[in-house]
Amino acid sequence: MRVTGTGHASMRIDTAAGSILCDPWVNPAYFASWFPFPDNSQLDWETLGDVDYLYVSHLHRDHFDAAHLKRYVAKKATVLLPEFPTSEMEDEFRELGFTKFLKTRNEEVVELDGGLKIMIQALTSPTDGPIGDSSLWVEYDGVRLLNQNDARPTDLSVFAELGHVHAHLLQFSGAIWYPMVYELPQSAKTAFGKQKRERQFDRTWRYIDDLKADHVFPIAGPPCFLDDELWQFNDIFDDEGNIFPDQSVFLAEYAKVGGTNGIVLLPGSVAEVTTSGATTTHPQPVEEFFANKVAHLEEMRERKRPIIEAEKASWRHPEVDVLKELKQRIEPLLDESIYLAKGVGGPVRFDLVGYDGDSVESIVVDFPGKQVRPYADEKVRYRFRTERALVEHLLHIGEVDWVNSLFLSCRFSAARIGQYNEFVYAFFKCLSTERLQYAEGWYDEHERAVDAEDITIGGWTVQRRCPHLKADLSRFGIVDGDQLTCQLHGWRFDLPSGRCLTSVGHKIRAHRVGEEPAAAEVPQASQPSS
Numbered sequence: 001m002r003v004t005g006t007g008h009a010s011m012r013i014d015t016a017a018g019s020i021l022c023d024p025w026v027n028p029a030y031f032a033s034w035f036p037f038p039d040n041s042q043l044d045w046e047t048l049g050d051v052d053y054l055y056v057s058h059l060h061r062d063h064f065d066a067a068h069l070k071r072y073v074a075k076k077a078t079v080l081l082p083e084f085p086t087s088e089m090e091d092e093f094r095e096l097g098f099t100k101f102l103k104t105r106n107e108e109v110v111e112l113d114g115g116l117k118i119m120i121q122a123l124t125s126p127t128d129g130p131i132g133d134s135s136l137w138v139e140y141d142g143v144r145l146l147n148q149n150d151a152r153p154t155d156l157s158v159f160a161e162l163g164h165v166h167a168h169l170l171q172f173s174g175a176i177w178y179p180m181v182y183e184l185p186q187s188a189k190t191a192f193g194k195q196k197r198e199r200q201f202d203r204t205w206r207y208i209d210d211l212k213a214d215h216v217f218p219i220a221g222p223p224c225f226l227d228d229e230l231w232q233f234n235d236i237f238d239d240e241g242n243i244f245p246d247q248s249v250f251l252a253e254y255a256k257v258g259g260t261n262g263i264v265l266l267p268g269s270v271a272e273v274t275t276s277g278a279t280t281t282h283p284q285p286v287e288e289f290f291a292n293k294v295a296h297l298e299e300m301r302e303r304k305r306p307i308i309e310a311e312k313a314s315w316r317h318p319e320v321d322v323l324k325e326l327k328q329r330i331e332p333l334l335d336e337s338i339y340l341a342k343g344v345g346g347p348v349r350f351d352l353v354g355y356d357g358d359s360v361e362s363i364v365v366d367f368p369g370k371q372v373r374p375y376a377d378e379k380v381r382y383r384f385r386t387e388r389a390l391v392e393h394l395l396h397i398g399e400v401d402w403v404n405s406l407f408l409s410c411r412f413s414a415a416r417i418g419q420y421n422e423f424v425y426a427f428f429k430c431l432s433t434e435r436l437q438y439a440e441g442w443y444d445e446h447e448r449a450v451d452a453e454d455i456t457i458g459g460w461t462v463q464r465r466c467p468h469l470k471a472d473l474s475r476f477g478i479v480d481g482d483q484l485t486c487q488l489h490g491w492r493f494d495l496p497s498g499r500c501l502t503s504v505g506h507k508i509r510a511h512r513v514g515e516e517p518a519a520a521e522v523p524q525a526s527q528p529s530s
């Protein structure tokens with residue numbers, strides 16, 4: 001099996017029974033904030049795009065690059081579709097001219113022509129990608145590969161059960177706006193960033209250990225930031241709080257925990273993977289490339305400057321009445337929303353900075369009051385500050401997912417009172433009836449779900465499944481004193497009270513081994529019915 005690195009989360013897999021192109025991303029994403037690094041725009045995409053199968057893990061724009069897919073990927077390719085809850089991905093592919101689809105069933109192995117086998121695991125919680133993320137497992141001639149990219153399954157057992165994996169490709173770096181955009185003292189940002197960076201690596205080691213593949217390929221990031229306004233997010237300033245460590249840092253950190261089987265793919269690197277080993281050739285020595293990272297970034301910054309300028313020029317739409325449009329689009333969704341609106345629980349304020357860089361229009365999305373209105377000097381839980389032009393553009397194009405556009409751009413700052421509130425972001429990625437209904441249904445189901453199984457860990461009896469997204473805490477939970485950390489997303493819980501210290505809600509059931517649980521903590525399923 002041949003794996004050609006094509007940048008970021010992208011790769012081309014070649015076997016004698018067919019080729020699969022995965023997640024080809026070349027054009028900047030999220031308001032021209034993210035670019036693939038190392039640069040992959042010089043690859044021979046005409047040839048790379050001439051494939052039998054196409055797989056895109058999810059609709060995040062650093063994976064689903066519509067312009068590139070349209071221009072470079074052969075429309076004869078069969079699209080391997082994850083089983084997502086909405087038809088958005090298929091609809092987008094059809095709009096680009098693709099007509100051949102293989103609609104996979106979640107976690108079911110499919111045998112394609114010539115003995116090529118694939119299996120796609122689809123993750124479908126509202127917090128997985130933009131309503132869905134996925135991983136691709138491939139087997140040919142005894143060689144097995146898992147392209148986990150940036151998906152976060154609770155565990156990898158479903159893949160491990162299919163036989164020993166030879167190549168495991170997964171994310172290790174950051175892909176979020178936290179903590180950089182928060183209006184915090186620099187020392188706090190550094191401390192939070194450092195924690196986040198450590199958690200990212202811990203999670204990666206855990207996945208690697210779960211699968212014990214012969215070879216581990218760090219992929220799916222980090223992106224680079226070429227706009228002068230965002231340049232500081234590149235990990236080139238010896239900042240221990242930077243959440244975007246690159247592949248060379250991965251190799252160094254992996255070595256510290258005993259990892260010796262890491263392989264970095266530059267765009268154009270080719271790994272030949274067999275059941276007994278892997279040989280890799282690179283377009284240039286990997287170490288040498290990363291030793292010159294700053295020079296590569298500076299060269300890219302100059303080369304891509306016109307692209308960024310052209311994008312910026314397209315964002316302003318002075319004809320858009322932002323308050324009026326937001327009212328029209330968001331108020332019907334607030335009316336439909338039960339769980340998300342309740343989860344947000346208070347007003348969220350947007351400060352929109354005008355073209356002059358000075359004037360500010362403050363608008364509130366009032367979740368309890370179910371309306372969008374001018375800010376009225378009230379206390380708010382969340383405040384976002386961004387350029388008015390960006391919101392004008394989102395309204396102009398009818399964007400239904402502000403996470404997959406505004407928030408991932410990092411072109412905003414944020415302040416909040418209290419804990420992180422996942423419902424705020426879940427709502428702003430569901431600005432269509434279809435998405436909102438799905439998210440509401442998902443939370444409804446999970447709110448009602450009874451999670452009765454307990455485990456013992458670090459002297460505590462706790463519910464087996466994490467209250468966040470159901471990670472198995474016997475594998476992901478770490479108890480330190482009275483605190484439990486779930487390593488899947490790093491959420492922390494105070495065990496004596498059950499309180500989640502990371503996000504509002506999400507109480508955990510826990511009591512000390514040998515002590516009686518508080519009455520309210522006895523799982524519903526084990527109580528006699530009255």
Ligand code: FES
Nearest residue numbers: 466468469486489
């Ligand atoms: S599943 Fe997300 S922190 Fe546990």
